[in-house]
Amino acid sequence: MTRRSCAIYATGIVCAHLLIVGIALLVAQVFQTLVQNRLKKEITLTEGSRVFDTWKNPPPPVYMQYFFFNVSNPDEFMAGKKAVVTQVGPYTYREYRPRENVTFMENGSMVSAFSPKTFVFRPDLSVGDPEVDVVTTVNIPAVAVMNKVKDSFWMSTLVSGMMRTTKAGIFMTRPVHEILWGFKDPLLSKIHKMKPEIEEYFGLMYMKNGSLDDHFVLHTGEKDYMDYTKIFSWNGKSELKWWTSNQSNMINGTDGSTFHPLLKRDERLYIFSSDLCRSIHVSFVKDVEVKGIPAYRFAPPRDVLASPEENPANAGFCVPAGNCLGTGVIKVSVCRKDAPVVISFPHFYLADKKYAEGVDGMSPNQEDHQTYLDLNPKTGIPVRASKRAQINIILNKIVSGCTFQTVVIDNASAAKLRKLLLISMLMSNFPLLIIAIGAIMLLIFIVLMVRARRKKVSLPNRSKIFAQTILEGV
Numbered sequence: 336m337t338r339r340s341c342a343i344y345a346t347g348i349v350c351a352h353l354l355i356v357g358i359a360l361l362v363a364q365v366f367q368t369l370v371q372n373r374l375k376k377e378i379t380l381t382e383g384s385r386v387f388d389t390w391k392n393p394p395p396p397v398y399m400q401y402f403f404f405n406v407s408n409p410d411e412f413m414a415g416k417k418a419v420v421t422q423v424g425p426y427t428y429r430e431y432r433p434r435e436n437v438t439f440m441e442n443g444s445m446v447s448a449f450s451p452k453t454f455v456f457r458p459d460l461s462v463g464d465p466e467v468d469v470v471t472t473v474n475i476p477a478v479a480v481m482n483k484v485k486d487s488f489w490m491s492t493l494v495s496g497m498m499r500t501t502k503a504g505i506f507m508t509r510p511v512h513e514i515l516w517g518f519k520d521p522l523l524s525k526i527h528k529m530k531p532e533i534e535e536y537f538g539l540m541y542m543k544n545g546s547l548d549d550h551f552v553l554h555t556g557e558k559d560y561m562d563y564t565k566i567f568s569w570n571g572k573s574e575l576k577w578w579t580s581n582q583s584n585m586i587n588g589t590d591g592s593t594f595h596p597l598l599k600r601d602e603r604l605y606i607f608s609s610d611l612c613r614s615i616h617v618s619f620v621k622d623v624e625v626k627g628i629p630a631y632r633f634a635p636p637r638d639v640l641a642s643p644e645e646n647p648a649n650a651g652f653c654v655p656a657g658n659c660l661g662t663g664v665i666k667v668s669v670c671r672k673d674a675p676v677v678i679s680f681p682h683f684y685l686a687d688k689k690y691a692e693g694v695d696g697m698s699p700n701q702e703d704h705q706t707y708l709d710l711n712p713k714t715g716i717p718v719r720a721s722k723r724a725q726i727n728i729i730l731n732k733i734v735s736g737c738t739f740q741t742v743v744i745d746n747a748s749a750a751k752l753r754k755l756l757l758i759s760m761l762m763s764n765f766p767l768l769i770i771a772i773g774a775i776m777l778l779i780f781i782v783l784m785v786r787a788r789r790k791k792v793s794l795p796n797r798s799k800i801f802a803q804t805i806l807e808g809v
Contacts, residue, residue, distance in 0.1 A: 378563060378596045378714060380446050380555035382439075386716075390564070390593060391448075392433045394747065399454060400425035401515060402681075403470045404696065409506040420696035423470060426511055427460035432592075435547070444558050445567055450549045450590070454540070465511035473728045474507040476520045476537045479674035482729075497525045505730065517541035539726065549609060551590065563715070564593040566607050577612065577669035580651025587614040591708070591722070594715035604633055604708075610724060611678055612670035613652065615639045623709050625718040626746070627753055630709040637685045640665055661687040664727065675729035680704050682725070 377385045402424030412418045434448040456465065477498060484490035498504070501521035509518065517538030527535040550570050556563030566586050567573065575584040588605025598604075600619040607614045617633040624630065642662045643650040653659035654669050663686020664679045682697045683690040684704035691697035709719040 375556075375560035375596065378560065379557045380553065380564065381443060381557060386593075390434070391437060393592065397430040397432060398457070398460065399428045399430050400460075401428075401511070402426075403472060403511065403514070404694075406471045406473075406506060409471060413505065418694050418696075420694055422696065423468070423511075424462060425460070426462070426465045426468075426515070427457045428454040429457050430454055439555070440552065444555055445552055446555050447550070447552045449547045450551060451545055451547050452543065453545045465515065468511050469508055470511055470514060471506055471508045472514065473730055474503060474505055475539075475674065475728055476523050477503045477505065477507075478728055478730055479672070480522060480526065482675045483673055494522075497522055501525060514538065515540050516544065553589075556595065560597070561595050563595040564589045566590065569607065569609070575613070577654065578651050579654055579656045582648065583613065583651030585614060588616075591720075592717065594710055594717070596713060596715045598631060598710055598712040598715055600631060600712075611665065612667045613665075617708060620707065623719075625709055628711055628718050630718050631712050632707050632709050634705055634707040635685075637662070640679070640685065642687075661689065663687055663690060666729070677727040677729055679725045679727060680706065681723050 380387055380390060402422050404420035405423050406412065406418055406420055408416065408419045431453040432450060434450055436447070436449050438447045439445070440447055458464070462468075480494055481491070484494050503520075503522045515538055517536045517540075519535055520537045523533060523537060524535040526533045548570075552567040554562040554565045554567060565588060569586055572586070574581075574586060578584045586607050588607055591606040591608070594604060603616045603618055605614055605616050615635055616639060618636050620632040620634050622629065623632050638646040638649075640663050641649055643653065643659055645662055650656075650659070652665055654666070660666055660677065663683055664677050666675075666677050668675055679686055679690070680699075681704040682699040684699040684701070686699070691699055704723055705721070706723045707721055708717055710717055
């Protein structure tokens with residue numbers, strides 16, 4: 336056997352082995368399993384893991400945008416007409432949310448941490464000066480006090496007298512900064528003198544700038560990657576007490592800032608929202624891409640805030656039992672000191688039409704008012720998110736204001752994630768690379784075999800021609 340023949344057969348043997356090994360690895364998904372196991376191990380809240388520092392000090396900037404509905408006809412409304420409102424805003428604040436007092440528990444399977452939030456005003460992203468701009472809106476302290484004493488004739492009479500002396504009405508006109516971060520309310524101050532436990536200051540975000548309100552104990556994901564950052568307890572509670580069913584009182588899912596890796600489109604992800612005082616779920620909507628990173632968009636479906644008639648599972652959120660509102664709104668008085676507060680999506684998006692039609696100035700639409708999360712499915716990392724909510728006061732469908740929270744992955748984090756995904760893709764597709772090399776070598780083997788075959792065929796013909804030439808010469 337010639338060297339050429341040896342080389343040809345060696346090529347065939349190598350390509351055959353490459354194809355067999357590559358196809359076997361591809362079918363058995365060996366490298367995909369290795370990559371997935373590596374992700375499960377790396378994406379855990381343990382010292383030195385890839386995600387721990389990012390979880391402790393999230394780098395992407397988070398912006399809170401506050402919008403208010405300025406009531407332009409308070410007197411006409413009190414006379415029985417429909418309220419007319421105009422949306423004012425945004426007033427934008429950069430939100431910083433490092434986790435503090437981080438302590439590992441249960442041999443590293445759980446971690447305890449506080450989640451303080453600090454807000455810094457961003458005039459470049461706002462429409463005006465919140466300390467100068469004034470808004471006419473519902474006088475929430477007065478309405479809350481009236482709602483508290485409505486069942487007592489004597490207390491109602493006393494509160495009515497206090498409201499006359501302090502000139503407190505159903506509406507108030509105050510600077511945006513005061514409505515957000517707090518002001519000394521005259522009516523609450525009078526009540527505070529009789530009941531010191533009643534706070535005399537009020538603000539939608541009063542005492543929430545830098546406070547250590549939220550204390551979470553989370554699963555680190557070390558035992559099971561599906562439990563990564565799931566909440567074990569919130570402020571010392573493993574379940575809630577204010578709703579009317581065990582299911583409604585469950586604390587499910589994460590806090591919405593992190594999710595387990597290897598997400599699937601058909602998953603239902605759970606999030607505990609302290610603003611809603613309950614857990615909600617989000618479902619897959621569509622595939623998207625953010626800064627070159629593939630992502631799944633998840634959003635709350637209509638049934639999250641559906642009435643019990645549409646979704647019987649929501650009956651437990653009616654307090655007292657049977658006292659339910661319509662689809663798209665949830666009364667959260669039970670966790671707001673009995674204030675008549677109702678939460679919805681902005682402009683009553685996904686709610687019964689009667690709510691938006693009850694106030695002149697509402698224009699619900701998906702693009703502007705949907706809450707959503709764009710999650711990279713391989714890592715579970717949020718690359719973009721928009722949390723949108725509206726605070727309403729039960730006063731013949733009057734609206735108080737909206738909050739929009741947005742976050743988009745920063746360029747540095749996006750570059751790191753793209754690099755991680757590229758390495759993961761190359762490793763997962765390594766069997767395809769082996770198959771491709773085997774296929775190329777198979778083509779080379781076929782070409783060499785054809786050429787060798789042609790030489791064998793042409794060799795006898797050359798011998799005959801040479802013999803005939805010799806005979807003719809003789």
